[in-house]
Amino acid sequence: MDRRQFLAASTGLLAGCAGHGVPNRPSTASDDDRATLDDFPAFDPEPTSDWSRPEDPPAWERAADERIERHRRSDVTVEVVRDGDPVSDAAVRLRLQHHAHDFSTAYNVARHRSSDPGSPYRRWVHRLFNEAVFENAYKWRQWTSPHEQEHAHAVIDFLHAHDVEVAGAPVVWQRDDTDALPSAVWDAHEADDEERLRSLIDEHVRSLVGHNDRAHDVTDWILLNEQLGHHVLTDELSDAPPTRAPPLRRWFDIARDAAPDATLAVNDYDVLTCDRSHHRDRYATLVTYLLGGDAPPDEVGFQAHVMGPNERVSAAEQRRRLDRFADLGDLDLVVSEFDTPGIDDEEAAGDYLYRFLKTAYSHPASAGFRLWGYWDEQHWKNDAPLFRADWSKKQGYHAYADLVFEQWFTDARGTTDDAGEFATTADLGRYALRVADGTNAISDVRAVTDPDGETRLRVEL
Known part of the structure; x- marks a missing residue:
């Protein structure tokens, strides 16, 4: 799938369509939901200790990392609201699926x-x-x-x-x-x-x-x-x-x-x-x-x-x-x-x-x-x-x-601030997003596709 197809397929996801993965699904949050949101499928590529990057990367790698940051990642803000009002202290997890x-x-x-x-x-x-x-x-x-x-x-x-x-x-x-x-x-x-x-x-x-x-x-x-x-x-x-x-x-x-x-x-x-x-x-x-x-x-x-x-x-x-x-x-x-x-x-x-x-x-x-x-x-x-x-x-x-x-893999967790927002930087792709507070938990699939500017993901509890 080239970038044109990925962007086209992701348009519906950004609009709230389920696409592949977990659809919008309100549920009653358990203590585990509120604490860790660990119900995402695990992925472990099993890296081992005999591989390590140099502490001081060579010039070619520093330059490549700068380009990757510019072209392959996006600033992301998850905005959580209930009845239009911001929800603070909501637990957020944003995990790359694809x-x-x-x-x-x-x-x-x-x-x-x-x-x-x-x-x-x-x-x-x-x-x-x-x-x-x-x-x-x-x-x-x-x-x-x-x-x-x-x-x-x-x-x-x-x-x-x-x-x-x-x-x-x-x-x-x-x-x-x-x-x-x-x-x-x-x-x-x-x-x-x-x-x-x-x-x-x-x-x-x-x-x-x-x-x-x-x-x-x-x-x-x-x-x-x-x-x-x-x-x-x-x-x-x-x-x-x-x-x-x-x-x-x-x-x-x-x-x-x-x-x-x-x-x-x-x-x-x-x-x-x-x-x-x-x-x-x-x-x-x-x-x-x-x-x-x-x-x-x-x-x-x-x-x-x-x-x-x-x-x-x-x-x-x-x-x-x-x-x-x-x-x-x-x-x-x-x-x-x-x-x-x-x-x-x-x-x-x-x-x-x-x-x-x-x-x-x-x-x-x-x-x-x-x-x-x-x-x-x-x-x-x-x-x-x-x-x-x-x-x-x-x-x-x-x-x-x-x-x-x-x-190049994002698995970000945190809680929303007083404005109901959680900010992170994410690699471009399709994401599993889960938000939970003391009452509800929402699972959704969202896309992060634009490395320019900020991607805002709004979640209504």
Whole structure:
């Protein structure tokens, strides 16, 4: 879910609609309600003592923290009244339920189905992430199987039941050395049947995005994947360069028509890693071309597989590259596939995850950060960022949990003053709000979405 969708979904919450979570529900307050308000569901990411931040952070981190404070948090005042009059000494708790920013992972449908209901693979996905993208299930060849579709839909239900959004990827991926494309596409390609090939791709875009948007609430799609390196189909359908091929705009038009409110993204590699300036130039050319169409992309995705120590970039260089794409237009930026299989030392890999994630999150145009898996046994290089094969935690786990569930997590408690107000600072997102005095307790779901100015949440007891 990009920032546009989150803001739209949150409008109703701010107006008092229940949305996801706990609706307005007056009740008779118990002593525990008045004292601690501890009836919120607990979340413990289980940080451990072997991870600690330096007392004197480096310059890059101090600068990132300043940007995060400016772009990712809001001053919040909870105003409590009864019959229009302020209520003092009311107990207030404001606890984050769902970050406005996507913290995401790749998730494998086959692994899910082979795992027990209480397995760590199922348990950790909804404890650590608010979004998941299927590792393989939406690849075109797999999607042609009715059984694969049924399996994917069941996992979508599981994830949604645990408040995890589902993103789809990839819709169009022309890589010819994998089994991602069905045989009908290759048959049309080898027969030079352009009309058949165009029809197959058009219908695939329309059906995959449209069906899952309407029937399964999958509204975030990587529509075009790795176009810079894999463009065999667009080469057949157009004489234009792969960065300016007219079929690309057509596919965005079709997807937008099939799912008018969906988030559509373009995605490629070696932009936030390595030092391939020509490749970055070509990606900027591709994004600029797509922005000129009738259905421009909403997001730009950046794969960030670190395949060797020399592929790391500094925090300053990472920011410069993000700035370049943010300046191209009204776009959200998403780190779409992050891992570090090229960094052998786990401590160094965890440190890099910490720096890379904090730098990305601090950018005002950033909307999401996705780990490409989290467990060594379900990872394309058997070297996932968070967990070893036996589910013991890597340095990367502690870095990730410290950022997402400590530094960027709000669980504020207090009492209202004589004006009936409780003031705090909160990370942007969807909140469980509970207010109690000696008579009543109110539970509600509210959204904090604007980092500029003050967010006021009024509660009527």
